[in-house]
Amino acid sequence: xxxxxLNPIPLAEPVLSLSPLTPAAEPLFIALFSCPxxxxxxxxxxxxxxxxxRFGRILKLSxxxxxxxxxxxxxxxxxxxxxxxILPEQSSAEIGRMLLPAWQQRGLGKALGxxxxxxxxxxxxxxxxxxxxxxxxxxxxxSARKLGFAQxxxxxxxxxxxxxxxx
Numbered sequence: 001x002x003x004x005x006l007n008p009i010p011l012a013e014p015v016l017s018l019s020p021l022t023p024a025a026e027p028l029f030i031a032l033f034s035c036p037x038x039x040x041x042x043x044x045x046x047x048x049x050x051x052x053x054r055f056g057r058i059l060k061l062s063x064x065x066x067x068x069x070x071x072x073x074x075x076x077x078x079x080x081x082x083x084x085x086i087l088p089e090q091s092s093a094e095i096g097r098m099l100l101p102a103w104q105q106r107g108l109g110k111a112l113g114x115x116x117x118x119x120x121x122x123x124x125x126x127x128x129x130x131x132x133x134x135x136x137x138x139x140x141x142x143s144a145r146k147l148g149f150a151q152x153x154x155x156x157x158x159x160x161x162x163x164x165x166x167x
Contacts, residue, residue, distance in 0.1 A: 016111050018068035018082060018119065021059065025069050028078050028100075029055040037101045041134035070099065070112055079103040082116055092128040092163075093120045109143045117147065117166065127167040132159045 021029075032038050033051040046054065058067055065085035072079045080099035087093060095116045099108060120126045131149060133140045135158050149162035 014073060014115075016108065016115055017071045017073055018115060019071055021067040021069060021081070023059060025078065025081075026052065026055050028069070029058075029081065031100065032081060032098050035101065037104075038098050041137040041140070042098070065094075070097070072103065072108075079108070080112070082112060084116060084119060086120070086123060086126055088125045090128075091125060092130055093123070093126045094130045094132070095120065096131065105139065109140060110146055113143055113147045117164075121166050127165065129164045129166055131162050133162060134158060135160050 030048055030051040033046045033054065034048055036045050039045040065083045068082045068084070069078045070080035070082050071077070080097065080103065082098075083094075083096040085094045085096075095113070097109065097112045097116065099112070117129065120129055129149070130152075131144060132155065133144060135141075135154065141160070141162075144162045147164065149164045152161045152163050154160055
């Protein structure tokens, strides 16, 4: 049974939903990966060409992480990307998320985290979630802690590894 933090009271209409990444998402992908504000805690921003190439490689992947469009249901806009990388041999999954700057600082990171938790929990192989957060990204650290993630250790690249047992 899921703990209350992993099984929130359902809203009449969910604020966010996930949909598969499609070729139509290329402009959003480029906007995110080339934006200094979005990328400041992840890596240096990519050029438009580099982002386009990365998007093409991701679309061609038949295995590996699943990438999703993040849909803001009330406005019917795509506002970000989410990643769920299930590692069945380890019974764990890594999550990642990014939102366009106009949608940050609205509590949507926590809502997106809950949605990823629910998505991962639906896979019987996954018993633990992990996420890597840059040590200076206080908003993401606070969001992860509110979701029940605990910091495990500091990685050599100045990222912190958080984990959450879900089953």
